[in-house]
Amino acid sequence: MAAYLVRRLFQAIFILLGVSVITFALLYLLPADPVRQIAGRSATAQTVENIRHQLGLDQPFIVQYWRYLTGLVQGDLGRSYLQRSEVSELIAARLPASLLLMAGAIACELAIGLTMGLVAAVRRGTVTDQTLMIASFVGVSAPQFVVGLLLLYFFAVQLGWFPIGGYGTWRHLVLPSVALGILGAGWYSRMMRSSMIDVLRQDYIRTARAKGLARGTVLLRHALPNAILPVIAMIGIDIGLFMSGIVVIESVFGWPGIGQLAWQAIQRVDIPIIMGVTLVSACAIVLGNLLADIVTPFIDPRIRLR
Amino acid sequence: MSETAIIAAPGAETPGAARTGDMPVLDVDRLTIVARSPAGDTPLVEDLSFELRRGETLCIAGESGSGKSMTSLAIMGLLPQPAVRVAAGSIRFGGDDLTSLDERAMRRIRGDRIAMIFQEPMTSLNPVLSIGRQLIEAIETHTSETRTQSRARAIEALKAVRIPQAEQRMRQYPHELSGGMRQRVMIAMALALRPDILIADEPTTALDVTVQGEVLELLRDLQREFGTSIILITHDMGVVAEMADRVIVMRQGRIVEAGEAIPLFSAPREPYTRALLDAVPRMGDGMKGTAAARSVKPVKPILSVDGLTVRFDIKGGLLGRTTHRVHAVENVGFQIGNCETFSLVGESGCGKSTIAKALTGLVPFTGNVRLDGVPVSGLDREGRKRVRRDIQMIFQDPFASLDPRMRVGDLVGEPMVIHGIGSAQERRDRVAALFERVGLTADQLDRYPHEFSGGQRQRICIARALALRPKLIIADESVSALDVSVQARVLELLKELQNDFGIAYLFISHDMAVVENISDRVAVMYLGQIVEMGTRDQIFSDPRHPYTKRLIDAVPVPDPSRKRHRFPRMDSDIPSPVYPLGTGPVRNALVDMGEGHLVGAVS
Structure with a gap:
């Protein structure tokens, strides 16, 4: 286990390095000029050149990247061009809100997705099954901002059950979590359904029934732990999907997380912030996958981490 | 369905009532089971009637499709409804008709009063729950005992099925146990609550022959101890002879013949029963005449193998270095002459299939292998292709070894x-000729594999192996998945083809009776090494190595008057062929006992 963790962390370093190179290169090739954004429209050519030199943006790509990397290994994500503060501080201030939103979304995905999948598998071929699968298809295909706006319109504006936006109480959390989680819930329900149908055909389910166990016990104790394994692997991948969803959902609901930070930074070509948020997202994806791999052996004793 | 029936079902008074007198425990009357299909209901079981008495063993024998498994599922109330259902008849147990009980009432009988064990011990236990959890759960479902009491009872049940270190086993998971051990756990689970009836559906079919002997012996012992009535469902007439008090022979959903075991075996009334019994390969009466007619010594060796060794690395540690090795095949040598059938026999994990893979170039090996005088290792691309043309394979599962999307x-x-x-035209003509040769017709060429039965599919696989006119065909458990009557015909075909084309066979099997039937020479393998090798008669009439003797003794004889009463029991698993790096198994030197009968030293 310890050897496994060390090896995985080693891999993670290479993944982050790769992500940083690619993102940095893409931003370098971008036609938008960050210096113009900082200097403003009325600045003289001389001012623009001064700022460019100050930020080191007149250096060749390799030099710029090397500077960034040396800062990075010392834990320095750089300074924001426009906000006059450290990127690490900006991210640290907003990360908890985003993590809370993600946790809410995962909870919502699992609760909705697993239940739907389980019910559909048990009622396979019936109207219930078909209805649930159509619903999951809608969940998978609906754009997240549309879902977000619809939820806002009905539950916040019309019914007034939840606040329209903002951050603070659990009521604020509900709608954005659902909006962010509904896509994953659609995927999970389909995955859970097919995995469950497969498991219900296995010999050990027949054994469990032959023991005289109640239907619920057979489903929850014998079938569920086996059927959930592929779903767990999916949660790790899902965290990556969240990162793109978060940018949209946080804007729709005015949620003060790193999604909004990234959105503002992209509009203003604030390269250090974009880099910082990208690296934090990459870390989240790596950690999510690692977590999924670590949890699996606790459910399935046949899997051992090597 | 009446309320009183539900209440009466789980009561404690019925077993007592059933125990007295000669009243049957279970009475199946004119049972008909149908499957729903687009063309209406097709019957799977028709008009089946039988009684089961206390403490007796009733065997339901039949080939695939006879409806024997559906009958057992109907008794358990586990038919895959609504696709399959009971259409008529009754199953009376205690005071109830099981066909009309609702799920709740049925659940209290299942596992408590009627228990069942299945064919596949490898898949019948839940892989994510510990053995203890699965055992305790079965007990807790039907009793009001505390966790501690249930646990004690579970351990007791494991001890009853002779599982060593029962307490430790409780914490283990199914994948940590061998097939034989898992089947014991299944039996422990089924018998922990002392059911009135135990239904065993092909309980030993997936097990090695020595393990089969142990499990059957165990079932007999437990029956004597607990007085359980057993319904044993099997296709193996040897097992029937070993176990049955009474026998029902089924075919296509109907009873062909029923009666006491001894008269049924000695004087079967129905032609089908007779055919079924004749088809069973019997030890000691293989095709002696034909084999003797052929020369015992190979004229010209087609395949010669010397010092064949296959090892697999097991990696571990931080840097993934090799720490252990599986010594799958260790220093094996033999020769096969043209027109000769050489058999490798042994139990699962002995390395016989690994040899087949090495010979066909599917796993790397060391050692000297020559095909028709030409070494097969160290060849270039073209050379390897030539070797593959000369060695063809027929596999075990005719359902999995044909691509379902290609025409046969x-x-x-x-x-x-x-x-x-x-x-293209020449190939088509040759395929048509091959089809005729293996007993199919040329107009079947454009059909798909699913349109054929298991036996027909295996004939297609044989035709495929013959297509390149190979010098050697490796048949890896090629008849194991077939019904006995089909098996006999396929073996006959293999012999005919050998006479026609002069092909050599490397026949790999765990089935001693089949091996005796078809082989010229035999090698017995144990833990990756050959422990005994000689002509068929030397091995079967004069076995010298204790393991060979054990294998031969373990084969059930299809004759109930020769029922064996004690089978030497081996309560531990076969030792593992995994060794730490740098060590290895002791190499078994083979000593010639005369006339080429080689026997390994007994360790």
Whole structure:
């Protein structure tokens, strides 16, 4: 286990390095000029050149990247061009809100997705099954901002059950979590359904029934732990999907997380912030996958981490 | 369905009532089971009636499709409804008709009063729950005992099925146990609550022959101890003879013949029963005449193997270095002459299939292998292709070894396409000729594999292996998945083809009776090494190595008057062929006992 963790962390370093190179290169090739954004429209050519030199943006790509990397290994994500503060501080201030939103979304995905999948598998071929699968298809295909706006319109504006936006109480959390989680819930329900149908055909389910166990016990104790394994692997991948969803959902609901930070930074070509948020997202994806791999052996004793 | 029936079902008074007198425990009357299909209901079981008495063993024998498993599922109320259901008849147990009980009432009988064990011990236990959890759960479902009491009872049940270190086993998971051990756990689970009836559906079919002997012996012992009535469902007439008090022979959903075991075996009334019994390969009466007619010594060796060794690395530690090795095949040597059938026999994990893989180039090996005088290792691309043309394989599972999306004619012709033989028309003619030769017809060429039965599919696989006119065919458990009557015909076909084409066979099997039937020479393998090798008669009439003797003794004889009463029990698993790096198994030196009968030293 310890050897496994060390090896995985080693891999993670290479993944982050790769992500940083690619993102940095893409931003370098971008036609938008960050210096113009900082200097403003009325600045003289001389001012623009001064700022460019100050930020080191007149250096060749390799030099710029090397500077960034040396800062990075010392834990320095750089300074924001426009906000006059450290990127690490900006991210640290907003990360908890985003993590809370993600946790809410995962909870919502699992609760909705697993239940739907389980019910559909048990009622396979019936109207219930078909209805649930159509619903999951809608969940998978609906754009997240549309879902977000619809939820806002009905539950916040019309019914007034939840606040329209903002951050603070659990009521604020509900709608954005659902909006962010509904896509994953659609995927999970389909995955859970097919995995469950497969498991219900296995010999050990027949054994469990032959023991005289109640239907619920057979489903929850014998079938569920086996059927959930592929779903767990999916949660790790899902965290990556969240990162793109978060940018949209946080804007729709005015949620003060790193999604909004990234959105503002992209509009203003604030390269250090974009880099910082990208690296934090990459870390989240790596950690999510690692977590999924670590949890699996606790459910399935046949899997051992090597 | 009446309320009183539900209440009466789980009561404690019925077992007492059933125990007194000669009243049957279970009474199946004119049972008909149908499957729903687009063309209406097709009957799977028709008008089946039988009684089961206390403490007796009733065997339901039949080939695949006879409806024997559906009958057992109907008794358990586990038919895959609504696709399959009971259409008529009754199953009376205690005071109830099981066919009309609702799920709740049925659940209290299942596992408590009627228990069941299944064919596949490898898949019948839940892989994510510990053995203890699965055992305790069965007990807790039907009793009001505390966790501690249930646990004690579970351990007791494991001890009853002779599982060593029962307490430790409780914490283990199914994948940590061998097939034989898992089947014991299943039996422990079924018998922990002392049911009135135990239904065993092909309980030993998936097990090695020595393990089969132990499990059958165990079932007999437990029956004597607990007085359980057993319904044993099997296709193996040897097992029937070993176990049955009474026998029902079924075919296509109907009873063919029923009666006491001894008269049924000695004087079967129905032609089908007779055919079924005749088809069973019996030890000690293989085709002696034909084998003797052929020369015992190979004229010209087609395949010669010397010092064949296959090892697999097991990696571990931080840097993934090799720490252990599986010594799958260790220093094996033999020769096969043209027109000769050489058999490798042994139990699962002994390395016999690994040898087949090494010979066909599917796993790396060390040692000297020559095909028709030419070494097969160290060849270039072309050379390897030539070797593959000369060695063909027939596999165990005829359902899995044919691509379901290809026409069978194309499947058989494919090897010729790969090796660039003939024009399309020539290939088609040759495939048609091959089809005729293996007992199929040329107009079946354009059908798909699912339109054929298991036996027919195995004939297609044989035709495919013959397509390139190989010098050697490796048949890896090629008849194991077939019903006995089909098996006998396929073996006959293999012999005919050998006489026609002069092919050598390397026949790999765990089935001693089949091996005796078809082989010229036999090698017995144990833990990756050959422990005894000689002609068929030397091995079967004069076995010298204790393991060979044990294997031969373990084969059930299809004759109930020769029922064996004690089978030497081996309560531990076969030792593992995994060794730490740098160490290895002791190499078994073979000593010639005369006339080429080689026997390994007994360790």
